[in-house]
Amino acid sequence: MEPSTSRLTQANGQAPAATPAPAQTNGQPPAPAVPSPLPALLNSEEACAYLRIHRNTLDKLCKKGQIRRTQVGWKVRYKISELQRFLDRKTK
Numbered sequence: 001m002e003p004s005t006s007r008l009t010q011a012n013g014q015a016p017a018a019t020p021a022p023a024q025t026n027g028q029p030p031a032p033a034v035p036s037p038l039p040a041l042l043n044s045e046e047a048c049a050y051l052r053i054h055r056n057t058l059d060k061l062c063k064k065g066q067i068r069r070t071q072v073g074w075k076v077r078y079k080i081s082e083l084q085r086f087l088d089r090k091t092k
Contacts, residue, residue, distance in 0.1 A: 047078040
């Protein structure tokens with residue numbers, strides 16, 4: 001009779017590796033996962049999320065001149081620096 005083996009051993013009698021090593025390309029280790037910085041320009045949806053306001057509120061603030069928007073081709077964009085400037089004025 002063969003000795004019993006643990007459930008953790010593979011068919012060849014060795015314990016399985018906990019986690020496979022990441023694949024290397026050209027002998028170089030993979031680049032670390034770094035979150036990308038925010039883009040310099042945000043669309044309306046992203047600007048609303050950044051400020052945590054509704055789209056209508058953003059439009060009203062722009063019409064009042066409290067937030068400036070930038071036209072890029074046919075699209076409207078908001079500079080993060082402009083949105084931060086608005087927040088800084090409102091929180092002081």
